[in-house]
Amino acid sequence: MDAFSQLMMGFAAALTPGHIAMCFLGVLLGQVVGVLPGIGPAAAIALLLPITFGLDPTSALILFAGIYYGSQYGGTLTSVLISVPGESSTVMTSIDGYQMALQGRAGAALGIAAIGSFIAGTLGTIGLMLVAPPLAKMALAFGPPEYFSLVVLGLVALAAVGSSVLKGLVAGVAGLALGTMGIDPQVGIPRYDFGQVWLLDGIEFIVLTVALFGLGEVLSGCNDAAARPVAKVKDVLPTREDWQRSRWPIARGSVIGFVIGVLPAAGATIASFVAYIVEKKLAKDPSRFGKGAIEGVAGPEASNNGAASGALVPMLSLGVPGSGTTAVILGALIMFGVRPGPEMFTTNASLVWALIASMLIGNLILLVMNLPLAGVFARLLSVPYSWLYPPIIALCIAGVYSQSNSIEDCWLLIGFGAVGWLMRRYDWPMAPMVLGLVLSPLFESALRQSLTLSLGDPTIFVARPLSAGLLACAALALVVPLAALAWQRRPRRTA
Amino acid sequence: MGVVWVLGARAMPMWERETPGPGWLPFAFGAVLIALSLAAGVQALLSPSPAPEAPGAFRKPLLVLGATLAAVLGLEPIGFVASVFLLLLALFVLAERKKLLPSLLAAAGVSAALHLIFVTWLAVPLPAGPFGS
Structure with a gap:
């Protein structure tokens, strides 16, 4: 089995002391x-980027x-303990x-969430291992029109x-549009530099990410900087009854999560919604839901972790x-000179398999760390935000x-920080903006x-079957969430 | 939801400036952006208006933004450490009304730690200012 031997090589790479x-x-x-308010995984990764330049x-x-997947679990702590979900998922x-x-x-809820996340994360990683390589092989046949359609699909x-x-x-x-700032890649004409030499390089992806997810987040969060009461955590290990109730929800949640996570339109949030609704529908006594049913924790938790692995496919x-965080990881990879895409499984095979192996290890670390230490992490919650945001x-x-x-990048930080604050305040998503900036050069050159290939004929995008299929997926991606939303609302009305 | 319009309008003139060839795609982006912003604006106008904002909801974020701006202004004249120290102190004491001593300690600790990480460990030449080594 090819994938197996490559996974073993991945383990060999991931088990070096440095990588562990x-x-x-x-x-x-x-x-x-994930536990601390005001700084999400996307901002954390962006802030760590300059520090990681020396790494391989x-x-x-x-x-x-x-x-990325650690923060999924941190978000669980805040939702259980203070009913403030750190992440929408x-x-x-x-x-x-x-x-x-x-x-x-609280202990039982966190315990079952940790176990469910571990199982789902492991199953999801195995799924990733099985699904991603064939998909990548298929995508090797991509030409410029397919890449164009792919970017359209990703953004949509x-x-x-x-x-x-x-x-x-x-x-x-x-x-x-922001991505078109700077020197034009094909003709060499400066665009949108507003007479400023420092804008000729365009806007750096780190600057935009830190500004939107870091400063913007702080500005929108600093108004309610008060400390919150935190529940005590004890008895983390689930009882036999808890386990019997949660077993199948975890299994179903893992599968639902992974499948939905793979679909580019969905992601962890929708996965957890679907898992919750499924459990409620299947339950013998649906009225327990909303009053502390452990199935209502196990299913969605397994599901959002399954989706986190699925989204990596x-x-x-x-x-x-x-998702937003994977968009930032994508940008980071590009900065490291790794071009994510179909070639990754051939040109960077060792990197990908080491990552997959490390995800299996990381899930184990999370489980081991959380069963005894959930209480310690819970204490972090009592640090008031007013000490954190400055x-x-x-x-x-x-x-x-x-x-x-460059000092100029700091001006951009302030400007886009303000933009990020307003976007956050009026519920505008920021992740598509970052992704747009990251993918803009690929988009433009592919287009x-x-x-050029088609001598200016735009039908090239629909005449090639793969490209047409991707565009059809993009159209579906627009329609499916709307349909899902309608489906979601239906049972609530009857309930 | 007036911001929808402000954001849209601010984006518009920027992207309409067209240069032939390389300008085609930015122009297309601009046009699409305008169309979408208009649609979002219409949608915002048609939807029921949100509950009125509590007065002063903007004050603290603006204060924090202003302090950050001041700190960036101060980066080159007085150096990174001094500038960040003052920023932290101002935020702790003025914006959050914390006690002076813990604020001083925290501000000093954080700016020293950042200096250690970035300048000593990563060898990034953050502006040293007149007090720099």
Whole structure:
């Protein structure tokens, strides 16, 4: 079995002391970041980028992936303990999880979430291993028109995840437009430099990410900087009854999560919604839901972790991220000189397999760390935000400045920080904007090359079957979430 | 939801400036952006208006933004460490009304730690200012 031998090579690479340390550091940081308000995994990865320039891409990718799935679990802690979901994907967890915490069963809720996440994460990683390579092989046949359609699909898909598809599209196109700043790649004409020499290089992806997800987040969060009461955590190991109730929800949640995570339009949030609804439908006594049913924690938690692994499938094999954080990881990979996409499984095989192996290890670390230490992480929650956000701002300034030692980037930080704050405040998604900026050069060169190939005939994008299929998927990505939303609303009305 | 319009309008003139060849795609982006922004604006106008904002909801974020701006302005004249120290102190004491001593300690600790990480460990030449080594 080819995948198996490659996985063993991956383990050999991931089990070096340095990479284990990175993996551990990643999940630890991810968990802390997931627990602390005001700084999400996307901003954390962006802020760490300047620090990781000295690392090899494999270490950096292991670190970032650790932050990514570690933060999923950190978000669970906040939803259960204080009913403040750190990430939208843990909203469903907070419904029954917080009720359990009020009944003094916070420990059981966190324990089952940790176990469910571990199982789903492991199954999801195995799924990733099986699905991504064939997908990548298929994608090797891609030419410029296919890449163009792929970028369209990626942007539309990410835009469709948010609260409003329209707002997501606006943000995505704004990102694409920002990406055209600087020297034109084919003719060499400066564009949108406004007479400023420092704008000739365009806007750095780190600057935009740190500004939007770091400073913007702080500005929108600093108004409610008060400390919150935190529930006590004890008896983390689930009882036999808990386990019997949660077994099947975890299994179903894992599968639902992975499948939905792979679809570029969906992601962890929708996966957890679907898992919750499925469990409620299948339950013998649906009235327990919303009053502390452990199934309502187990299913969605397994599901959002399964989706986190699933979302890596399109990112690694096609270069199309399924969420904001994977969009930032994608940008980071590009900065490290690794081009995510179909070639990754051939040109960077060792990196990809080391990552997959490290994800299996990281899930184990998370489980081992959380069963005994959930209470310690819970205590982090009592650190008031007012002590946290000023240092976060200082870190943003240092991180952005160090990126290219330029004071001008700090001006951009302030400007886009303000934009990020307003976007956040009025519920505009920021991830499509970052993705637009990252993918803009690929988009433009693919479009120009395609039109050169076809002598200016735009039907090239629909005449080639693969490209047409991708565009059809993009259209589906617009329609499916709307349909899902309608489906979601239906049972609530009858309930 | 007036910001929808402000954001849209601010984006518009920027992208309409067209240069032939390389300008075609930015122009297309601009046009699409305008169309989408208009649509979003219409959508915002048609949807029921949100509850009125509490007065002063903008004050603190603006204060924090202003302080950050001041710190960036200060980067080159007085150096990174001093500038960030003052920023942290101002935010802790003025914006958050914390006690002076813990604020001083925290501000000093964080700016020293950042200096250690970025300048000593990563060898990034953050602006040293007149007090720099």
